[in-house]
Amino acid sequence: MSDNDQQLRVSKIRNGTVLDHIAGGQALNVLAILGIDGTSGDSVSVAMNMPSDRLGHKDVVKVEGRELSQDEVDVLSLIAPAATINIIRDYDVIEKRRVERPSVVEGVLECPNHNCITTEDEPVDSRFAVGDDGVRCEYCDTIIRDDLPAHILAE
Amino acid sequence: MRHDHIISAKQLSRGDIETVLDRAADIAADPGAFADRHSDTLLGLLFFEPSTRTKMSFTTAMKRLGGDIVDMGSVESSSVKKGESLADTVRVVEGYTDALVLRHPMEGSAKMASEFVDVPLVNAGDGAGQHPTQTLLDLYTIRENAGFDDLTIGIMGDLKYGRTVHSLAHALTTVDASQHFISPESLQLPRSVRYDLHEAGAGVREHTELDEILPELDVLYVTRIQAERFPDESEYREVAGQYQIDAATLEAAKDDLTVMHPLPRVDEIAHDVDETTHAQYFQQAHNGVPVRMALLDLMLGGGQ
Numbered sequence: 001m002s003d004n005d006q007q008l009r010v011s012k013i014r015n016g017t018v019l020d021h022i023a024g025g026q027a028l029n030v031l032a033i034l035g036i037d038g039t040s041g042d043s044v045s046v047a048m049n050m051p052s053d054r055l056g057h058k059d060v061v062k063v064e065g066r067e068l069s070q071d072e073v074d075v076l077s078l079i080a081p082a083a084t085i086n087i088i089r090d091y092d093v094i095e096k097r098r099v100e101r102p103s104v105v106e107g108v109l110e111c112p113n114h115n116c117i118t119t120e121d122e123p124v125d126s127r128f129a130v131g132d133d134g135v136r137c138e139y140c141d142t143i144i145r146d147d148l149p150a151h152i153l154a155e
Numbered sequence: 156m157r158h159d160h161i162i163s164a165k166q167l168s169r170g171d172i173e174t175v176l177d178r179a180a181d182i183a184a185d186p187g188a189f190a191d192r193h194s195d196t197l198l199g200l201l202f203f204e205p206s207t208r209t210k211m212s213f214t215t216a217m218k219r220l221g222g223d224i225v226d227m228g229s230v231e232s233s234s235v236k237k238g239e240s241l242a243d244t245v246r247v248v249e250g251y252t253d254a255l256v257l258r259h260p261m262e263g264s265a266k267m268a269s270e271f272v273d274v275p276l277v278n279a280g281d282g283a284g285q286h287p288t289q290t291l292l293d294l295y296t297i298r299e300n301a302g303f304d305d306l307t308i309g310i311m312g313d314l315k316y317g318r319t320v321h322s323l324a325h326a327l328t329t330v331d332a333s334q335h336f337i338s339p340e341s342l343q344l345p346r347s348v349r350y351d352l353h354e355a356g357a358g359v360r361e362h363t364e365l366d367e368i369l370p371e372l373d374v375l376y377v378t379r380i381q382a383e384r385f386p387d388e389s390e391y392r393e394v395a396g397q398y399q400i401d402a403a404t405l406e407a408a409k410d411d412l413t414v415m416h417p418l419p420r421v422d423e424i425a426h427d428v429d430e431t432t433h434a435q436y437f438q439q440a441h442n443g444v445p446v447r448m449a450l451l452d453l454m455l456g457g458g459q
Contacts, residue, residue, distance in 0.1 A: 116261065117266075
């Protein structure tokens with residue numbers, strides 16, 4: 001079964017973004033990172049744990065009516081490094097992109113150090129430098145190596 | 156040296172360090188020459204945690220440069236008590252002063268505060284994070300007593316939470332130093348510091364007992380192990396007791412070993428050490444004034 005057939009399982013979108021090749025089980029974290037919670041009224045389709053030649057299992061997210069920018073999707077590299085981004089206009093893929101590892105992610109992760117100033121009620125977003133094998137809080141230096149999804153900031 | 160803010164020892168190059176220490180040595184040799192250097196300068200002191208040495212030595216340093224200080228006072232008597240954010244507090248106080256010194260109980264507080272102000276800000280301790288001016292006076296003391304060439308230093312005590320340790324360990328990667336870390340297993344260096352030392356190419360040699368390494372040391376830097384780091388009093392007493400030194404302990408050391416401590420001490424260095432030639436911790440504390448004078452002078456654009 002080709003990727004195109006699988007995407008059909010959750011209806012095609014007319015205009016918007018298809019996030020494909022998300023690591024199996026991470027689709028809801030992807031939506032959380034992107035701040036997509038359905039309240040905008042646009043259609044959002046989620047398919048989880050679809051068979052994938054490349055990943056074994058993958059998730060697919062389709063967001064109708066919103067073209068995600070490279071900056072917006074790059075943060076997904078933390079939890080879905082193999083993700084591919086398809087920008088759709090009038091049912092056609094007009095652009096295919098990959099996520100690139102950003103050097104810094106802001107306002108996405110919560111610092112696990114409860115004594116970090118970013119966990120206080122201050123007008124500052126969390127900011128983590130992204131390294132090869134983890135991320136590091138730019139304020140308190142705390143390093144997170146494992147289980148990044150557990151540190152995604154609740155909206 | 157030109158840094159707008161002094162937040163972490165990590166930002167200081169060997170050149171920066173030598174510049175500050177050289178200026179401090181000039182000041183120590185002839186304090187009068189610097190007496191009116193900054194006569195129009197007001198330094199704002201924001202101490203959200205108790206401090207004796209750091210606060211008093213910054214005050215002394217600014218006054219000896221001819222300037223003055225404005226002190227927020229204790230948290231209890233300030234608008235912080237009314238729930239004001241740190242970002243707001245520093246934005247208000249920067250309008251009163253030419254530079255700020257901040258101590259705050261949370262890690263990253265100085266870095267965040269520096270992002271909200273245009274005047275130079277000095278981190279005087281942020282939680283278990285960094286304390287770069289302590290490091291500069293520690294380095295000054297080390298350079299005066301043991302030099303920076305082929306230096307073997309042991310850092311002992313609470314290496315996990317001790318911010319003076321974190322700052323010093325970073326800074327020592329810029330000089331020719333072999334660093335040994337002596338602590339109970341539960342208080343070893345945090346992962347982030349270990350990572351940085353590794354990245355800087357510094358070997359991290361860890362010991363649980365001082366005896367194994369004491370005879371090799373040129374400098375022994377002792378820090379306090381705090382009771383609140385342990386689940387109960389008896390465990391604290393048992394562990395802390397293994398990291399206390401007295402004059403008898405030091406008989407195994409080199410004759411010219413320098414013993415340092417950021418102070419305050421409780422009982423980790425017995426009073427009989429004070430009378431030995433090893434003891435440099437009071438001189439170390441005194442060095443805080445010329446070193447902070449040098450740093451303020453350089454930050455405030457004093458003669459190049």
